[in-house]
Amino acid sequence: SHMLARVMDVPYHQMTWTCAGINHLAWFTELRRGGEDLYPLLFERSRDPEVWETDPIRFDIMHHFGRFVTESSGHFSEYVPFYRKRPDLIDKYCREGYLGATGFYADGWPQWRKRKDQQRRDIIAGKAELQLERSWEYASFIIEAMETNKPFVIHGTVPNDGLITNLPADGVVEVACLVDRRGIRPTRFGYLEPQLAAICDWNMRMYDLAAEACIQRSRKLAAQALMLDPLTAACCCPAEIKQMTEELFEAEKDFLPGF
Template sequence: MAKVTFIGAGSLGFARRLIIDVLNCPAMRDTHFCLMDVDPKRLDYTRRIGERIIREQKMPAKVTATTDRREALRDADFVVIMLLAHGVEPIEAEYRIPLKHGIDQCVGDTLGPGGVFRFLRTAPMILDVCRDVMDVAKPNCWVLNYTNPMSMLTWAAYRGCPGIKFVGLCHSVQGTTEMLAKAIDVPYEDVRYWVGGINHQAWVLQFRHKDGTDLYPRLKEALPKSPRNKPGIADGEMVRIMMMQHLGYFVTESSGHNSEYNPWFRKRSDLIEKYTGPDFAGESGFIARAYGKDREGWEKGLEDQVNQADPIDFVRSHEYGSGIINAIWTDAPFRIYGNVRNDGLITSLPEGCCVEVPCLVDGHGVNPCFVGELPPQCAALNRMNVSEHELAVAAFFEHSRERLYQSLYYDPLTAAKLSLPEIRAMADEMIAVETQHGWLPPLR
């Protein structure tokens, strides 16, 4: 029986999905799911729904729940991190204050003011988990992180806990490639792709039919013409289509996300209106509003999920987590895209940074694949982001206010809008608010 510990298990939707995914693997049907969250009420919802899934599927798995992180990690074989540091309140501040200074964010969880401050308040918790894993979990325990900002947190985990078995996971590669296959009416199972770069900004370097035919010419022909007959593809993907037309390659993650990671799409209101749309297509403050929905309605939704009359849909998702767990446990090979330390994997990006590359998973763990050089125009944009990652990680480990300023000086969107003194003033206001609430670690 494998022990799989969820840290941040109060994230009911995600925890429920992963429980279902793992139990869909025949070898994992006796898994012990140990759920941990600091919020007992949310934790209880997840425990109840986990027990219901097991009961409905008549499986020998079990669910336990605790608010004690160290106890949850004791003797764990796998740890899945899905935590939200300090709840939803900081997210609103990390949208509102930059907006006041002219920085308009859609999501703000990966880069820019929102991403950097989210990293600084989340990294202490991630490192606490990693240290406990190395202390009390099984020697071969793997940590699977789903918490953003992925690149900065993964970099911090490797730097702060040398030897940790840690991989950052996202669904943007499989989600993007599936969307592209749909755009040109090719069955997804007939597509072969090769992707490399950084999280939320990895490049679809090859996109081929299984017979070897290059499908990129069809993509470049079809995508700009598809808003009318392919709603949900080009309607919400103007940013990524424009990037493909000018840079030659399609990039992973939504247009709303990607509109924040460069200097081109959010620096003027007319550009925002032209290139972005509702929700993840680039709507201003979308995530802040999504997290800010009324708690009473949210709790009713959880109660409804736990008590719904119909059986819970037992269908496996495309998230990589269950496949990794099954592959390591059974030594059955499985291919993923993971966020790992760049030990010569992408030669045109700095050594030691976090990169997203193909990985083969088996009983030996997560084994990253060599990608080599990226197209220079793609590497150039990645390096802009990696410079920000590097300085933010340095700010955390050095407790340095100056490094924090410097990370934002090199943020593409922030630098396109603000002068150096203006960036510093925005950061000072964010530091003051987040320090007052106890969200940030000390900065000197």
């Protein structure tokens, strides 16, 4: 939301917004300044090539599906079948780092982990100071709200139970939640625009099947879950996905007892 305010050159305190969906696939369904709908301005600004380059996949999906998604361009591209299925599409839409670089996390995590481990060792040894600047991670805000009864709104992942009426009632969704001394209380969103709900629902069905595969210790269900993964299905046929699943189970067999 802060990034969108900067793109539109709107003071953040003047902007209100509504957001809902599922984890990694939540959507800004409203962007307003008073009575003004800010989406026309966002569409206009996004057509500027310099602005587009800051988040090409998120702006592209907005132009086709009508709403801006919360997840970064790179990570979002892994949840949909559109942007990573051919080398030419990766070249066209993906950029370095968090904007979609292939292998970014796989290549980066080992070095990130080493740096963090060294930072912790230096702090313990007294060679570095523990930095206490507050980040936008929710944990400290949740604790403060519950301990001091100072209300705070987060967008949390919670059981649906009718919060988003056109997503599975037994699924897990992401909606605005009020936090205070009484705990975390989700707010009802209602009906999510059908094109956005369809993307969420597709992933939710796959998650359910993957969870069932874990509960039943079923390789067959695990393979079927992967067959329903939007990006995997865009790149591979069912036979290839089944073979890949077996290869993954073989590679990770020490960590998957019972399968």
